[in-house]
Amino acid sequence: MDIQAIEKAYSRYVKIYDAVFGRMFLPRLRHVIEKLALSPGQIVLEVGVGTGISLPLYPAGVRVAGVDVLDTMLARAKAKLPGINARSVLLAKMDGRRLAFKDNVFDHSIVAHVVSVADNPHEILKEMQRVTRPGGSIVIINHFRSENPASLVLLKAFGPLCRKLGWHPDFALDPLIARSGLHVEDVYKLHPVDLWKIVWTKSSPRN
Numbered sequence: 001m002d003i004q005a006i007e008k009a010y011s012r013y014v015k016i017y018d019a020v021f022g023r024m025f026l027p028r029l030r031h032v033i034e035k036l037a038l039s040p041g042q043i044v045l046e047v048g049v050g051t052g053i054s055l056p057l058y059p060a061g062v063r064v065a066g067v068d069v070l071d072t073m074l075a076r077a078k079a080k081l082p083g084i085n086a087r088s089v090l091l092a093k094m095d096g097r098r099l100a101f102k103d104n105v106f107d108h109s110i111v112a113h114v115v116s117v118a119d120n121p122h123e124i125l126k127e128m129q130r131v132t133r134p135g136g137s138i139v140i141i142n143h144f145r146s147e148n149p150a151s152l153v154l155l156k157a158f159g160p161l162c163r164k165l166g167w168h169p170d171f172a173l174d175p176l177i178a179r180s181g182l183h184v185e186d187v188y189k190l191h192p193v194d195l196w197k198i199v200w201t202k203s204s205p206r207n
């Protein structure tokens with residue numbers, strides 16, 4: 001989807017986003033943030049931070065930069081800051097395909113429920129690779145094409161809403177990874193019939 005189309009789709013759902021999707025999305029975000037075992041002082045990037053449902057999950061002392069292309073989503077994320085350690089969170093309007101950060105500044109980076117929405121998502125992953133220090137994790141959470149019959153039934157049920165939000169039920173992981181140049185270390189689901197996969201990759205040294 002181009003940014004205008006994303007804006008149109010999400011302006012309809014921004015008010016109900018947390019109530020409808022927050023519950024569905026939180027378990028995988030919580031899992032990833034816990035597994036990263038973050039320590040105070042570390043800095044994490046979230047591309048497509050949306051309404052910031054993950055922000056309260058970060059441990060105290062961890063610094064988070066959340067970027068998104070939509071003001072409407074970022075406004076919701078900003079409204080959450082008083083409840084958390086706001087000094088540690090930077091929220092900025094930014095296209096993940098052109099990050100305004102220097103190389104190797106983040107310890108880890110996360111892109112959750114974004115790659116099937118954005119145009120040319122491999123460009124987002126390349127940028128995440130550039131700004132994440134070598135050895136840091138780059139984690140993708142998304143639904144990807146599945147042959148599991150139970151997942152297919154679930155997808156059919158959610159299909160119409162998914163399409164309105166720009167998610168493509170048949171979005172494939174392998175071509176995305178091939179175009180981004182990332183090296184996948186692990187791919188799994190939290191539950192066998194989960195729609196979403198968690199993809200762990202590592203930022204590698206650059207010349």
Ligand SMILES: C[S@@+](CC[C@H](N)C(=O)[O-])C[C@H]1O[C@@H](n2cnc3c(N)ncnc32)[C@H](O)[C@@H]1O
Binds near residue numbers: 010049073095112119
């Ligand atoms: C389904 S929401 C996911 C939000 C959040 N990560 C979550 O898990 O709740 C997708 C978000 O990706 C953002 N997005 C889409 N394309 C983007 C891009 N190129 N750069 C940054 N954000 C983008 C949208 O504006 C939207 O907020």
